[in-house]
Amino acid sequence: MDEFSRDVRLIRLPRWGHVSANPGVVPWLVFDEEGRAVEPVRRYLIDFVARYNRPGSVRSYAFDLLRWWRWLRVVDVPWNQATPAEGRDFALWLGATVKVPNAARTVSSATAGTINPITKKPYLDDRYKPRTIRHSNAVIRSFYTFWIETGDGPLINPVPLARSERRRPHAHHNPLDPYRGEGRLRYNPKVPRRRPRQMSDERWNELFAALRSNRDRAIVALAISNGARASELLGMKGVDVDWGDQLVRVVRKGAQAEQWLPASAEAFIWVRLYQSEGTPLDPQAPLWWTLRRRDHGAGLIHQPMNYEALRAVFRRANALLETNWSMHDLRHTAALRMARDKRLSPRDVQTILGHAHLSTTADIYLVEDEEQVIARVQEYLADVKERAALPPPSPAIGYEASALDVLFGGELA
Structure with missing residues (x-):
């Protein structure tokens, strides 16, 4: 063909x-x-x-x-x-x-x-x-x-670069920035850029009330506190909870580096309530377990909670609320709350979120809130309409009308 x-x-x-x-x-x-x-x-x-x-x-x-x-x-x-x-x-x-x-x-x-x-x-x-x-x-x-x-394969790559021949790779590279790819792949589609949306307090309360167990409440409370990813929270062990300083330790998704993160007092209360229900308390064992015991060849025992079990938690809550929230919405909400608080610097937000580069944090979260921008523009448009309905101001005594017409284009006539 x-x-x-x-x-x-x-x-x-x-x-x-x-x-x-x-x-x-x-x-x-x-x-x-x-x-x-x-x-x-x-x-x-x-x-x-x-x-x-x-x-x-x-x-x-x-x-x-x-x-x-x-x-x-x-x-x-x-x-x-x-x-x-x-x-x-x-x-x-x-x-x-x-x-x-x-x-x-x-x-x-x-x-x-x-x-x-x-x-x-x-x-x-x-x-x-x-x-x-x-x-x-x-x-x-x-x-x-x-x-x-x-040297054992083909001589041509079926996915070529779209780099222009007139540009030299890294010709204008800033030495303070990391090196990036030399060119875009030729057949890559453009990705529409969507700004993260902050979950309102009302929606957050609805989601929290729809959860069925203290385990689920503890997980989402930790996520809304520090914006940790689902995989990072699910990888926690009992030893990764510092009750005295109210810190939790996670292994970052990208760099695989251990990092201690702060969490709210409410989150620790829910973690304690979850542990009081009889879950395994071995410090070296996973922190999160299934609520029901299952038989995988060794009898009926609790299993470590995985990502699919966490997705099931959100499916049940979403079915009740007729929504489609996910764990990543909690990360976005926590990040936007921190980014818009004047007590925290962009570096603080970058550190808590675990971004390798400040530009990642700035491009995603250090942006104007669309709802606030819309409210300000609506106020501006209403003000313009009110000003247009007012009569033009009268010039002060002593100015010639012909000179004012030339200066203002007849607007004061």
Whole structure:
């Protein structure tokens, strides 16, 4: 088939292969239909793990590469013969196709792709978002960069850079700023920039009242106190709670560095109430446990709480409130509250949020509140209307009318 006649809208990817956990050094691998690990992907992921990337990142990369492998099978192109034409068409396909879910939508079928009237947040639909496409492009480019460097793979990367030939990389780099990528990927879509919204006190009280257990109240109270991420809070152990100084220790998502964060007195009260209900108190054990005991081969025992269990907590609360709040909304709310408090500097907010660069904090959170801007503009427009209805001021005695007409263009006539 001619590469320019490929109609990506008609392409449907097969259910070829799968991603599964692996007991070896690489925690996740891509397997073919016969259960064998895909060798080029396996070798790349070994190098990826050796660069101390987190297991969650390995899993994410494996799924992106599985989708790319399925695409290559449909277009009948070997992985080491892919060209920018395949990378281009794959990006076009991601932007045009509709995902085939593992199970049909039930309750969410009526809200998919709509805007929640309470939170003003969109519900997810069945299309690939621009950030997903950009991540996929970055993964594929990294995979082929690895094989080009080894000398055993292709000579061309199917995801090229869009860098202009007239610009030299880092030509105007500020020595005080970190080096960034040399250029944007050619087939990356633009990402619409959405400003984070602060949850009002009324909405926060509604969400908190909808929670069913002291464990859930303790988690969200900690999140609204210091803006810690869900994965950071779920990774806490009993020893990570400093009751005397009212601090909690988390392992940061990106740098994997330990950091002590302050929390409100109310959050510690809910943590104590949760622990008084009979949860394991071993300082070296996870802090958060499931409320119900489950049998995973060792009898009925409590299990450490994971991210899916936390999502279920929000699903129940959202179903009751008809909202679509998430843990990240609590992080946004905590960050905006701190950023708009005059007692805290931007550096303070950056440190608590765990951002590597102050520019990240400033670009996201040190912005004007849209609701306050709208209120000020509405006040301005009402004031303009009132001023227009007033008669023009009378000039002081002693000025000639002809001179004032020339000076003010006849406005005082």
